[in-house]
Amino acid sequence: MNDVVGVTTTVDAEEAAARLAGEAVAARLAACAQVEGPITSVYWWAGAVEESREWRVVFKTTAAMAGELTAFIVARHSYDTPEVLVTPVAGGHGPYLEWIAAETATRGSPRDTPAD
Numbered sequence: 001m002n003d004v005v006g007v008t009t010t011v012d013a014e015e016a017a018a019r020l021a022g023e024a025v026a027a028r029l030a031a032c033a034q035v036e037g038p039i040t041s042v043y044w045w046a047g048a049v050e051e052s053r054e055w056r057v058v059f060k061t062t063a064a065m066a067g068e069l070t071a072f073i074v075a076r077h078s079y080d081t082p083e084v085l086v087t088p089v090a091g092g093h094g095p096y097l098e099w100i101a102a103e104t105a106t107r108g109s110p111r112d113t114p115a116d
Contacts, residue, residue: 031103
């Protein structure tokens with residue numbers, strides 16, 4: 001059964017995005033993370049429409065690790081109410097999905113990583 005999920009957050013600086021991605025992967029909470037940006041976010045905050053430049057981080061992990069990864073992100077995040085969305089992966093390349101599961105199940109030495 002496929003239990004791979006994508007966990008997404010946004011941050012206000014490229015350096016913060018890279019640091020969060022690296023720390024989560026090093027902690028084996030995600031097999032990999034991709035930083036995208038800058039993006040423009042438009043949202044309601046404190047009774048007004050706001051617009052800001054952000055960087056999106058997408059982590060690949062398992063449903064079993066999603067809660068721990070969410071707590072990890074929230075604890076390190078600079079926002080009062082950070083976006084953290086967990087999205088199930090409906091399918092994909094079998095060996096890649098298996099690699100994600102293996103890398104997040106093992107807290108030992110890293111395995112070879114495929115190209116994203």
